Amino acid sequence: MKKTARFKKFFNFTQTLTLLLFSTFTMAQTIPLNKLTGQFDEKKDSDFIALDSTQLPVNKKGMYLQKEPTQQLIKAYNDFKKVHPNIPFVVVSATRNYTYQNGIWQRKWDSLLSKINKPQQIAEEILKFSSMPGTSRHHWGTDIDITSVSSDYFRNDKKGIILYQWLQDNLPKYGFCQPFNEGRNGGYLPEEWHWSYKPIASQYIAQYQAQLEKDPQSIIQALNFTGHDQINLEDLVKQYVLMVNADCY
Ligand SMILES: [Zn+2]
Numbered sequence: 001m002k003k004t005a006r007f008k009k010f011f012n013f014t015q016t017l018t019l020l021l022f023s024t025f026t027m028a029q030t031i032p033l034n035k036l037t038g039q040f041d042e043k044k045d046s047d048f049i050a051l052d053s054t055q056l057p058v059n060k061k062g063m064y065l066q067k068e069p070t071q072q073l074i075k076a077y078n079d080f081k082k083v084h085p086n087i088p089f090v091v092v093s094a095t096r097n098y099t100y101q102n103g104i105w106q107r108k109w110d111s112l113l114s115k116i117n118k119p120q121q122i123a124e125e126i127l128k129f130s131s132m133p134g135t136s137r138h139h140w141g142t143d144i145d146i147t148s149v150s151s152d153y154f155r156n157d158k159k160g161i162i163l164y165q166w167l168q169d170n171l172p173k174y175g176f177c178q179p180f181n182e183g184r185n186g187g188y189l190p191e192e193w194h195w196s197y198k199p200i201a202s203q204y205i206a207q208y209q210a211q212l213e214k215d216p217q218s219i220i221q222a223l224n225f226t227g228h229d230q231i232n233l234e235d236l237v238k239q240y241v242l243m244v245n246a247d248c249y
């Protein structure tokens with residue numbers, strides 16, 4: 001091999017290596033794993049704001065959301081109130097971190113333990129409406145539940161029907177999508193109340209997906225809730241995180 005050819009080869013190799021290191025570095029930097037899995041304190045994070053310090057109606061104190069989705073949600077709320085002043089539009093859930101979600105999971109696991117004896121079935125039963133800690137979109141600070149967490153309200157109550165129609169027709173204009181819509185082949189049951197701020201949440205799901213493909217163990221090892229070692233954890237994580245409305249990608 002001529003000296004120049006060898007140099008070229010070496011140069012190409014270095015270039016590839018630099019690119020690879022750079023892309024790995026930037027990806028790892030985009031959204032850290034602890035943010036993807038909710039292992040942080042939203043109350044101490046400067047990207048987040050307390051909803052009870054804004055004009056948004058909330059059903060309890062101490063709920064936080066990232067600042068940009070909060071601003072967009074306030075605009076949506078004000079526009080909704082102009083046309084439907086008497087219909088409730090209340091944030092009933094916002095950011096829930098890993099510790100909070102773990103509390104929900106533990107409570108449901110304990111109560112199902114006496115009725116169902118297979119851990120996988122217990123998990124699947126909980127997953128109809130609640131996430132495994134570390135896999136909830138509520139970890140991201142981009143997702144909210146509005147007014148009621150009952151499908152019955154949005155399907156059969158007059159006010160619920162009007163609210164849901166308005167949310168579907170208008171929330172996308174403010175950047176929100178409905179991740180748990182009708183017609184998916186898996187994942188959570190439909191949730192009319194759950195809306196997600198796509199410009200940021202789409203980055204979270206893209207990174208979650210990339211990480212699950214590239215190095216699933218990095219995520220799986222971070223999930224140590226009750227039952228994690230008795231269920232098909234990786235399959236469940238993939239199904240429940242990724243099987244959402246295509247509009248939310
Ligand atoms: Zn929700």
